[in-house]
Amino acid sequence: MKTTNRLFTAIMATLLLLNTTAILAQDEASQGPEYVTMTTMHWNMEMKDFKMDEWKAIEKEFLDKVTKNNEHIMAAGFYLHNMTPDNSELIYVQAFKNWNAIDLASKRNNELSKEAWPEEADRKAFFKKQNAYYSPMHSDEIYATIPSAKSLAEVKEGMIVYLRTSHFAFPEDGSNEEFMETFKEYTENVTHKNEYIKAYYPMNHAYGSDKTQFVEAYFLDSLADMEKMFDKDDELFNEHWKDEEAKKEMNEIGDKYFTGLHGDAVYSVVPELRK
Known part of the structure; x- marks a missing residue:
């Protein structure tokens, strides 16, 4: 199934909910928004x-x-x-x-x-x-941003945002260290290297109706690039994690941290109404 590998970002982000403020404070190099x-x-x-x-x-x-x-x-x-x-x-x-x-x-x-x-x-x-x-x-809704975002360099006419909302399972044995290490490794080797993803902004619930929410916003040049993005994610995932045992471990982590429920939506960007 194509969604398995690209959902790893949502799977590991559960760990962030254990101490969002502490993790954000550790990211001293980040100059972006916190909320x-x-x-x-x-x-x-x-x-x-x-x-x-x-x-x-x-x-x-x-x-x-x-x-x-x-x-x-x-x-x-x-x-x-x-x-x-x-x-x-x-x-x-x-x-x-x-x-x-x-x-x-x-x-x-x-x-x-x-x-x-x-x-x-x-x-x-x-x-x-x-x-x-x-x-x-x-x-x-108010969301806390997560380090390892991929910033948007240029806004083009016809761009879309693929918004994915996932939900967490809150495992008792999760750790900030595991999240920071693995989430960073994934985003740097898959999301940031995917040429179809022009920007990527991961966020988790800070204030609102559902504390289990983890939201990922993917900026793409067009709707036609969505399927290409998914295929490229799988390709990059398999390039970085060549060992089958490592891939199996990732899926086991998914079963542990991720509820399996998610929602997908696509929005059109309005370039002339952006700050």
């Missing part, structure tokens, strides 16, 4: 005069006047439904240097909004126009 927020929103399906270009223009105005000027937000972007159970959903993602920055960013957004639209009437009018595109229903 990522994901807000799952929904389009206002009753909006009769919906125009994608107009929505992009409104969000681009907010991006240029507020988000890009907010020093507490390291990165931000919208991801639209491509292959998910709900065609009304879109995800807004923001990255933060630390936990405190999440609260500071919200306060700073309010300040920047007042600077961008000094007149209260103008400000209310803009947000009314912006909010008209969305349903009141939304959900929020």
